[in-house]
Amino acid sequence: MTTEKSKILVIGGTGYMGEFVVEASAKAGNPTFALVREASLSDHVKGKTVQRFKDLGVTILHGDLNDHESLVKAIKQVDVVISAVGSKQILDQTKIISAIKEAARFLPAEFGVDVERTSAVESAKTFFARKVQIRKAIEAERIPYTYIVSNCSAGFYLRTLVQFESSLISHTRDKVIIFGEDSVPPRDKVTILGDGIAKVVINKEEDTAAYRIRTVDDPRTLNKTLYIKPPKNTLSMNDMVTLWEKKIGKSLEKIHISEEQILKSIQVPIDVFKAINHSIFVKGDQTSFTIEPSYGVEASELYPDIKYITVDEYLSELV
Amino acid sequence: MTTEKSKILVIGGTGYMGEFVVEASAKAGNPTFALVREASLSDHVKGKTVQRFKDLGVTILHGDLNDHESLVKAIKQVDVVISAVGSKQILDQTKIISAIKEAARFLPAEFGVDVERTSAVESAKTFFARKVQIRKAIEAERIPYTYIVSNCSAGFYLRTLVQFESSLISHTRDKVIIFGEDSVPPRDKVTILGDGIAKVVINKEEDTAAYRIRTVDDPRTLNKTLYIKPPKNTLSMNDMVTLWEKKIGKSLEKIHISEEQILKSIQVPIDVFKAINHSIFVKGDQTSFTIEPSYGVEASELYPDIKYITVDEYLSELV
Structure with a gap:
């Protein structure tokens, strides 16, 4: 009142x-x-x-x-x-x-994977479930919405070439961000989650923000999910390592962490960030489904005029 | 867009x-x-x-x-x-x-009976069903609402003491309004629908408008029906005739129209206004149910400070 x-x-x-x-x-x-x-x-x-x-x-x-x-x-x-x-x-x-x-469209706080299309284990499962709960509440109230699946943030993942040194691995995503800002990709050895073949999607924050804003005046995204999944930013960890190796003209030593090891490390101590990465980089949840027009649209297709930074371009700036 | x-x-x-x-x-x-x-x-x-x-x-x-x-x-x-x-x-x-x-409460166009609590026959049944359809749409969309059941309008019914001369009976309510404005209650004989014992509710337009406006800032009427049913305005046709007879100091000749006659006259030609009056004055649909707090509140109880014109006062002005 x-x-x-x-x-x-x-x-x-x-x-x-x-x-x-x-x-x-x-x-x-x-x-x-x-x-x-x-x-x-x-x-x-x-x-x-x-x-x-x-x-x-x-x-x-x-x-x-x-x-x-x-x-x-x-x-x-x-x-x-x-x-x-x-x-x-x-x-x-x-x-x-x-x-x-x-009169009011709502874009809930979603800055990652499609929380309804993931095979994440705990504690990421519970983390995603909370976002699903918000989606359900929005739909139950029939509030007009757009869900944004912006996938991995470049400043977060690409800056270090998906490396999380022991000091950087933390229980909260916020801490990772803070430590990650001064980080650079490795030039010696690289740690790869699983076999590194799962396709993931990495976008620059400024670009996902631009897509997010563009969508609000677009009836095509009303009550839909906007997937920011440009083809050029959809690639595997192995692809990224290869790209980086070419840029620095040097081969890196690859250290693979098996899924078994990852699943263990997720639980003690409980680490939601590691569990999310397991879903993305081992299970390939960002690319394991086809976007159906009934519920989703792809951003770079919908807004070809928005020029996004590719993973390749982003890595070039870090050489 | x-x-x-x-x-x-x-x-x-x-x-x-x-x-x-x-x-x-x-x-x-x-x-x-x-x-x-x-x-x-x-x-x-x-x-x-x-x-x-x-x-x-x-x-x-x-x-x-x-x-x-x-x-x-x-x-x-x-x-x-x-x-x-x-x-x-x-x-x-x-x-x-x-x-x-x-962010937006909606009061659909309802200026009469509770369209979900009536035993009206055709064509009033269909007429009310359209209003119910709008209620259902509002609820399905989870739009905050208040339904106003303002019952009979005084300018419409009381001005003539619920008399609809042949010239005044028409297929649209609009026409009745136009003819009714110069009308006065009868001083000779009065026509009574059915036996005249059903309790009806008659309110002055200015008062129902005031209640309607008051309700919009009141959380107690959010997603509820506001019934404008002041005790002093809840009375039967026979009560009203008696009131009028006292005021003019004269007894009127009563002509009762049986329900059978009314039901016939409703159908040929189809007359929605007569069918509505059958529901109100013969079936007593305005007073045949108890207002449950789960869905409804009564206006004169909720806003005792709003001084409404009673049927008695209204009739006094017409003497």
């Missing part, structure tokens, strides 16, 4: 019951808005009503039930929508419902 | 991923808002981030996930909410969901 009076929009305000509602609203001191058709202004009777509304301090908004944009725009200005449409327009109120729904 | 760029609110904007999102939004030309805790402003690192946001033209809104009012207020200003909260706050996003839901 706000302490201020709600802003009220009356739709159908020039009708018989609507007039009483508009007047009562204005007299109660609620900031009052009336949606009025252009045609009503030139109508003799309705024109007088509109003038009386203005005298009461009512804001006249020009629009129409059948003009979706005008409806959304009007609804966004207020807290409460009171319909006073006539009998013949009862079912047209579904248009108001649609417009109310459109 | 609006042609203007959506206004974007970023929650968690001073976090690692949040910063990229805020910047991308500002750079894309979307009016950008960042919800920032008061505490963050005095924080050395976050304070700098906030300053950078300001330099980018970002509007800083002071608030907090745990401050519901601040959240609702912030969300109302925008079209899209992008969450960038940290891992530990993932489940706290339900607070954002609640705030988004609160």
Whole structure:
């Protein structure tokens, strides 16, 4: 509850019951808005009503039930929508419902894998489940949404060529970020999770942010998942090592950590970050499914004009 | 889709991923808002981030996930909410969901009986079903609502003491209104639908409008039906005739129309208004159920300070 009076929009305000509602609203001191058709202004009777509304301090908004944009725009200005449409327009109120729904799209905090399409073990499983829980709540409330699957962040993973020295491995992702900022890829030996063949996706933060923003005005991503999975940034750990070796003109010693070792190290102490990496780099969860148009769209396909930094370009800057 | 760029609110904007999102939004030309805790402003690192946001033209809104009012207020200003909260706050996003839901309450066009609690015959049945359909759509979309059951309008029913002369009976309610405005109650003979014992509710339009407006800022009526059913305005046709006879000091000749006659006259020609009156005055649908607190509240109980015009007072003015 706000302490201020709600802003009220009356739709159908020039009708018989609507007039009483508009007047009562204005007299109660609620900031009052009336949606009025252009045609009503030139109508003799309705024109007088509109003038009386203005005298009461009512804001006249020009629009129409059948003009979706005008409806959304009007609804966004207020807290409460009171319909006073006539009998013949009862079912047209579904248009108001649609417009109310459109008033706020929600992009929950998702900056990684598709939390509904992963084979992660604990404690990543529980970590992802919390994000799924938020998705379910959004859908249950029928709030318009877009989920963003931005996959691995370059500043996070690529800067060190997916190396997590003992000092960098921590229980929280935040700590990894802090330690990782001064890090560089190895020039001597490289640690590879599993056999290094699983395809992963690594994107630069600025690029995923640009895609995230672009999507908010796009009806094609309404109630969909936007996968940021550009072909050039979809590659295996082995691919990345090879790229890096070419750039520095030197072969690295490869140290593979077996899945068995990883699974053990995940549990004692419990390390959600390691469990996430197991899902990404060993299980290949970022690339193990096909994006179906029924629920998802790919960002670089949808927005070919956004020029993203490729893994290759990113690594070049680190040489 | 609006042609203007959506206004974007970023929650968690001073976090690692949040910063990229805020910047991308500002750079894309979307009016950008960042919800920032008061505490963050005095924080050395976050304070700098906030300053950078300001330099980018970002509007800083002071608030907090745990401050519901601040959240609702912030969300109302925008079209899209992008969450960038940290891992530990993932489940706290339900607070954002609640705030988004609160952003617009809808009062559909209902100015009569409780359309879900009536035993109306055709064509009123179909007429009410359309309103029920809108209720169901609102509930399916989880849009916050208040349904108003304002029962009979005085200007419509009481002005003529529920008399519909042949010239006044029409197929649309609009026409009845137009003819009714110059009408007065009878002083000679009165027509009574059925036996006249069913209790009905008659309220003045200005009063129901005042209740309707009062309810929009009241959490007690959120997702409830507000029944405008003041005890003094709940009475039978026979009661009203008696009241009127006392006022004019004269006994009227009573002409009862049997339910059988009414049911016949409803069908040829099809007359929705007569069918509605059958439901109200013969079946007593406005008073045939008890208002359960689970779904409903009564207006004169909830807002005792609103002084409503009683049927008795209204009739006095017509003498």
